[in-house]
Amino acid sequence: MKRAPSVPNRVARRRLLAAGGALALGPLLAACGDGTGDESARSAGDAAGGGGPWSFKDDRGRTVRTDSEPKTLVAFVSTAAALHDYGIECKGVFGPTEPIEGKPNPQAGDLDVSKLTSLGTAWGQFNVEKYAALQPDLLISNMFPAPDLWYVPEESRKKIEALAPSVGISIARTSLLNPLRRTAELAESLGADLSAKKVTDAKARFDRATGTLREAAGASGGLKVLAVAGHADQLYVAVPDSYCDLNYFKDLGVEFVGGEKPDEWGFWEALSWENADKYHADLIMVDNRSTALPSKELAEKPTWRQLPAVKAGQTTPWSMEERFSYAGFAPVIEQLAAAVKKSKRLDT
Numbered sequence: 513m514k515r516a517p518s519v520p521n522r523v524a525r526r527r528l529l530a531a532g533g534a535l536a537l538g539p540l541l542a543a544c545g546d547g548t549g550d551e552s553a554r555s556a557g558d559a560a561g562g563g564g565p566w567s568f569k570d571d572r573g574r575t576v577r578t579d580s581e582p583k584t585l586v587a588f589v590s591t592a593a594a595l596h597d598y599g600i601e602c603k604g605v606f607g608p609t610e611p612i613e614g615k616p617n618p619q620a621g622d623l624d625v626s627k628l629t630s631l632g633t634a635w636g637q638f639n640v641e642k643y644a645a646l647q648p649d650l651l652i653s654n655m656f657p658a659p660d661l662w663y664v665p666e667e668s669r670k671k672i673e674a675l676a677p678s679v680g681i682s683i684a685r686t687s688l689l690n691p692l693r694r695t696a697e698l699a700e701s702l703g704a705d706l707s708a709k710k711v712t713d714a715k716a717r718f719d720r721a722t723g724t725l726r727e728a729a730g731a732s733g734g735l736k737v738l739a740v741a742g743h744a745d746q747l748y749v750a751v752p753d754s755y756c757d758l759n760y761f762k763d764l765g766v767e768f769v770g771g772e773k774p775d776e777w778g779f780w781e782a783l784s785w786e787n788a789d790k791y792h793a794d795l796i797m798v799d800n801r802s803t804a805l806p807s808k809e810l811a812e813k814p815t816w817r818q819l820p821a822v823k824a825g826q827t828t829p830w831s832m833e834e835r836f837s838y839a840g841f842a843p844v845i846e847q848l849a850a851a852v853k854k855s856k857r858l859d860t
Contacts, residue, residue, distance in 0.1 A: 568701050571682035571694060572659045578677065581703060582649035586631070588663050591652050591681070591695070593621030594835035598699035598711060604629040604646050606638055607663045608802045618800055621835045638664060640671050648676040652698070654691070654836070657684040657777075683836065684779075685753065688760035691836040714839035721845035722764060728852040729765030735855055738770045738793035739830050741780075742805035742816065747788045748780040755779075757834070757841075761848065769793055788815040795855040796821045797830035797848070826855040 567577045586604040587595065595602060609617050609625040610633055617625075629646060631639045651672065653661040661680050664672060672678075679698060683691045700706050729735075739750040739758055751771030752758040762768060770791045771781045783790055796819065798810070810816050821827060828851035831844045 566701065568679055568698060570679040571655060572680050574680075576650070576677040576679055578649065584647055584649045585652060585702070586643060586646060586648045586650070586676075587652040588654055588661075589617075589623070589625070590619045590621065590833050590835040591654055592628070593619065593623050594695050594837040594840060595652070595699050595702070595704075596621060596623055597714065597835065597837035597839040598696065598704035598706070599708070600699050600702045600704050602628065602652075604631055604643065604648070606631040606633075608633050610802060612800070612802050613806050613808075617802060618831055619833050619835070621837075621840055632663075635663065636665050638668060638672065640668055640675075643672065644675055651676050651678040653678070653680060654683045655680040658682045681836065683756050686756050686759065687763065688756045688836075688841065691756060692838060692841065695836040696838075711838075714837065714842060717842040718838040718845070721842045721849065725761065725766070725845050725849040725852065726764045728849045729761075729767070732767075732852055732855070733857055734767060735794045735852060735857060736769045736792060737766055737795045737797060737852075738791055738821070739768065739797040739799075739832075740770075741799035741801075741803075741832070742810045742813070744805070745785070747783045747785060747816070749783060749791065751779055751781065755832070757831075757844070761845075766848075766852065785813055785815050788813070789819060792858075793819070793821050794826060794858045795851060796827045798827055799832045800829040801832055820858045821855075824856075824858055826851070826858070 565577065565579055566581045567575055569575045585592075585595070585600070585602040586606070587602045589605045589607040589609050592602040592605045605623070605625065605628050607619065609620050609623075609630060611617060629642060631637070631642050651661070651664075653664060656662050658680060660666070661669075661678060664678075681691050681694050681698065696704075696706060705711070739752065739755070741748040741750070749770040750758060751774045752762055752768040754771075754774075758766075758768060770793070773781050775782065798804075798807075816822055828847060834840050834844050
């Protein structure tokens with residue numbers, strides 16, 4: 513697999529990744545779609561009817577067909593966490609699950625990772641033998657970007673694909689609404705009830721949160737927001753249109769800066785720490801993954817401490833790989849809305 517675009521390139525080689533109410537949710541999701549879910553929706557109906565063949569058309573345009581509904585699922589950790597929010601459980605996961613600064617890894621959502629088989633937590637780690645032992649029916653991951661499955665190593669891809677079919681959900685260069693919808697469609701096809709109160713409550717909370725963020729952004733007076741990932745040798749500035757969450761936040765009125773000279777994949781602009789002040793920002797969103805510098809280590813960088821937003825205490829966590837469920841993103845949007853409301857325009 514080529515080097516991961518959603519994390520700094522140099523780090524990828526060394527530290528990165530080593531180190532609406534009672535209504536059924538299905539029609540709501542279909543209404544905001546792009547038409548790719550039609551076959552998936554039919555499959556979901558078949559699954560809900562019980563038994564029989566199963567199929568799902570993923571975001572690579574591939575239709576996976578099995579003789580019966582897949583039961584033994586293995587997924588990238590945040591994908592597994594999203595499915596868990598719909599009541600669909602995985603047997604195995606891959607990707608970061610270790611605690612961060614003594615707290616549960618945010619990528620794992622509400623999963624109890626101690627009860628799941630981990631195939632590897634770092635970039636390039638995927639234990640094929642453990643995977644085979646699970647006798648998987650289906651492998652699921654995000655794609656950043658398509659067609660590669662996130663955290664599935666290129667060097668062992670053929671062996672992995674030979675063991676079970678796979679499904680990919682695209683999360684790059686699109687609106688957040690699309691992976692949210694597609695993940696819900698996948699969950700429904702696997703037996704989830706999208707009209708369950710827990711699910712509809714989560715969607716209602718998400719809708720309220722987006723309204724709150726839209727209102728906060730509109731009242732912010734042109735607040736400038738920067739999304740970054742800090743690493744030992746460089747500060748990586750996100751290109752907002754490449755990330756589905758930032759893309760959607762822009763639609764809600766959040767004004768982003770940065771990422772004017774992106775890398776070859778178009779996801780990051782790498783700045784030396786000496787140039788960390790290239791972009792003026794009133795509020796900084798900071799990557800909260802285990803692969804980025806934690807707050808204590810960021811604070812050791814003099815140029816970081818001197819940034820106006822940092823000095824003013826106007827920073828907020830950026831859940832860069834949040835699970836794509838309404839339950840996952842509702843609190844994320846609430847948190848950003850609160851940060852926007854609290855922040856003030858700063859002098860340049």
